[in-house]
Amino acid sequence: MTQGEPTVELRRVTLGYGGFIAVKDVDLTVPTGTFVTLLGPSGCGKTTILRAIAGLVPALGGEIIIKGRRVNDVPIHKRNIGLVFQNYALFPHKTVFDNVAFGLKYRGVDKAAIEKRVKRALDVVRLPGVESKLPSELSGGQQQRIALARAVVIEPDVLLLDEPLSALDANLREEMRVELKSIQRTLGITTIFVTHDQEEALALSDCVVVMDHGRIEQAGAPEEVYRWPASRFVADFLGQSNLLPGQIIDVANSGATVRLSGGGEILVRNGAGAQLGQAVETVIRAHRVMVRPPGHETGPNLFDGRVQSVAYLGGMAAYVIEGEIGVHAINTIDRQIFREGDRVQVSIAPEDCVLLDDKGLRIGH
Amino acid sequence: MNGQGGWGWRAVKAFTVLVYLFMFAPIAVTVLLSFNPAQFGGFPMEGVTLRWFWELAANDMVLRALRTSLLIGALSALICTLLGILAAMALVRYEFRGKEWINTLLISPVLIPETVLAVGLLLFLRWLEQPRSLVLLLLGHVMLTLPFVVLVVQARLIGIKRVYEEAALSLGANRFQTFREVTLPLLMPAVLAGILLAFTISFDNVTATMFWRPAGVETMPTQIFSMLRNSISPEINALGTLMIVVTVGLPVIGAALARYVGRGQR
Numbered sequence: 001m002t003q004g005e006p007t008v009e010l011r012r013v014t015l016g017y018g019g020f021i022a023v024k025d026v027d028l029t030v031p032t033g034t035f036v037t038l039l040g041p042s043g044c045g046k047t048t049i050l051r052a053i054a055g056l057v058p059a060l061g062g063e064i065i066i067k068g069r070r071v072n073d074v075p076i077h078k079r080n081i082g083l084v085f086q087n088y089a090l091f092p093h094k095t096v097f098d099n100v101a102f103g104l105k106y107r108g109v110d111k112a113a114i115e116k117r118v119k120r121a122l123d124v125v126r127l128p129g130v131e132s133k134l135p136s137e138l139s140g141g142q143q144q145r146i147a148l149a150r151a152v153v154i155e156p157d158v159l160l161l162d163e164p165l166s167a168l169d170a171n172l173r174e175e176m177r178v179e180l181k182s183i184q185r186t187l188g189i190t191t192i193f194v195t196h197d198q199e200e201a202l203a204l205s206d207c208v209v210v211m212d213h214g215r216i217e218q219a220g221a222p223e224e225v226y227r228w229p230a231s232r233f234v235a236d237f238l239g240q241s242n243l244l245p246g247q248i249i250d251v252a253n254s255g256a257t258v259r260l261s262g263g264g265e266i267l268v269r270n271g272a273g274a275q276l277g278q279a280v281e282t283v284i285r286a287h288r289v290m291v292r293p294p295g296h297e298t299g300p301n302l303f304d305g306r307v308q309s310v311a312y313l314g315g316m317a318a319y320v321i322e323g324e325i326g327v328h329a330i331n332t333i334d335r336q337i338f339r340e341g342d343r344v345q346v347s348i349a350p351e352d353c354v355l356l357d358d359k360g361l362r363i364g365h
Numbered sequence: 366m367n368g369q370g371g372w373g374w375r376a377v378k379a380f381t382v383l384v385y386l387f388m389f390a391p392i393a394v395t396v397l398l399s400f401n402p403a404q405f406g407g408f409p410m411e412g413v414t415l416r417w418f419w420e421l422a423a424n425d426m427v428l429r430a431l432r433t434s435l436l437i438g439a440l441s442a443l444i445c446t447l448l449g450i451l452a453a454m455a456l457v458r459y460e461f462r463g464k465e466w467i468n469t470l471l472i473s474p475v476l477i478p479e480t481v482l483a484v485g486l487l488l489f490l491r492w493l494e495q496p497r498s499l500v501l502l503l504l505g506h507v508m509l510t511l512p513f514v515v516l517v518v519q520a521r522l523i524g525i526k527r528v529y530e531e532a533a534l535s536l537g538a539n540r541f542q543t544f545r546e547v548t549l550p551l552l553m554p555a556v557l558a559g560i561l562l563a564f565t566i567s568f569d570n571v572t573a574t575m576f577w578r579p580a581g582v583e584t585m586p587t588q589i590f591s592m593l594r595n596s597i598s599p600e601i602n603a604l605g606t607l608m609i610v611v612t613v614g615l616p617v618i619g620a621a622l623a624r625y626v627g628r629g630q631r
Contacts, residue, residue, distance in 0.1 A: 056534075076535055077540075080537075083531070083532060089529055091547055
């Protein structure tokens with residue numbers, strides 16, 4: 001697996017149909033062997049990008065490059081890509097063997113080799129021995145594995161997955177997620193994955209590309225995107241966040257102090273570049289807001305509060321806290337869950353705060 | 366309401382039986398009388414015989430009409446199916462200017478009274494200064510049956526999701542290979558239905574055929590019609606029975622075939 005050199009590159013690509021621009025001037029680099037996820041709400045253009053890389057949507061502008069070759073004018077059947085759809089799209093009139101062998105037939109592979117490679121592909125997706133079955137005889141999860149086998153058996157330059165897990169039920173989805181990742185790792189195949197499910201995106205990817213309204217809002221490692229959202233949209237879309245408006249009232253070397261409009265002052269560490277008096281929004285992940293019994297901790301950013309409401313989530317609990325500051329918090333339940341009306345202390349680490357300017361863009365790094 | 370025993374319900378049952386009697390009694394009578402040995406037959410039947418069928422088999426005019434009907438029917442079915450698949454593919458899978466118009470025009474022969482169509486084609490032929498011929502008759506039948514084939518194939522094609530074709534393309538099959546390997550097999554039940562529909566419609570047609578057939582050429586229905594003008598012979602009953610066997614039997618066989626071809630498909 002050679003990382004670094006890109007397998008897929010988009011250069012200022014614009015996509016659309018019938019006068020509607022779905023994707024505008026997008027740049028994207030997918031290094032060889034990596035798993036990149038396009039994440040965003042429906043209509044953000046993620047599927048359109050995937051289909052453009054596949055060759056199902058023509059580029060109105062810019063360049064699409066696969067393995068150093070400009071493919072804008074290369075028809076889909078000559079692009080050597082593997083495509084997996086949300087609803088499997090297995091050929092219902094062909095057996096599993098014929099489905100998986102389909103792509104090999106058009107690559108001039110001889111019969112014996114086809115048989116060997118189909119068998120190996122079915123082994124990889126852990127469904128050996130189903131060659132003679134029809135797709136309708138398999139469960140949804142099995143069908144999706146066959147679809148995956150059919151796409152990888154041709155050893156494509158890039159594997160394109162269009163929400164492949166969203167037709168499966170919750171338990172199966174999680175299982176398939178783990179498996180998908182391990183298959184991708186085993187084969188070292190460059191993969192572009194489209195989803196609107198952020199958990200999937202964070203769990204699977206080397207790189208998450210968050211999109212909105214046909215533009216890339218942020219691209220980076222899952223942790224980076226989650227912890228340091230580059231914009232208000234990313235902060236809001238990814239995970240549960242508190243977005244607290246306020247004003248910078250003090251700037252020091254290591255950080256800044258924000259007076260929150262809703263009351264209270266909060267010390268943030270990432271204020272590099274913030275100006276005194278600037279209007280900002282402070283982003284704090286609900287998971288990083290610590291709810292403790294009163295008088296439990298010492299340090300900066302301690303607030304007294306009261307539990308306004310509780311939602312029990314199993315291992316976690318989601319609280320709405322009112323008091324010095326009003327925040328949402330999602331915490332692991334340590335010994336006991338706090339009840340409505342309980343007095344609590346809220347603590348927020350300065351390094352868990354991100355500042356956004358009045359355009360909704362992150363200040364500093 | 367006292368459910369099944371009520372007089373209203375009984376009336377509905379009786380009425381249903383009457384409706385079915387009205388629909389099927391003439392057919393049953395035709396079939397039964399075709400086995401009646403009497404020359405000027407009526408009920409009660411005097412026995413059972415295949416005599417009228419043998420006489421039919423020896424009747425040159427009838428055989429010639431049968432051959433004509435089979436030929437025209439088969440060719441109409443073939444041409445309509447080819448054209449129908451092509452038209453449906455264009456109308457469902459591609460975007461082009463004037464698509465709605467072409468769609469409407471293709472279907473319009475169903476909406477226009479057959480007599481008008483028949484006269485229209487004849488006038489057109491007169492304008493071209495061409496004589497009536499078998500080819501013209503065939504073209505006429507194609508015009509009459511094409512809408513049905515297009516409708517049937519189109520309906521099925523809309524139901525075949527595009528992702529199947531996209532999957533085939535992504536795996537390296539070109540457009541033609543994709544059509545041959547994926548679209549056509551999935552379309553097969555509709556294609557078979559279209560063939561049968563075209564054949565039976567052509568085989569059955571009377572009105573337009575009367576206008577279009579060249580002098581001296583008869584199809585089965587027009588043959589029966591002209592035989593009726595002379596006399597009511599039991600041969601006609603036998604001929605009718607044969608027609609029923611063909612027009613009912615073919616779709617039944619076709620449906621069974623379609624089920625066989627379509628097995629395993631959702």
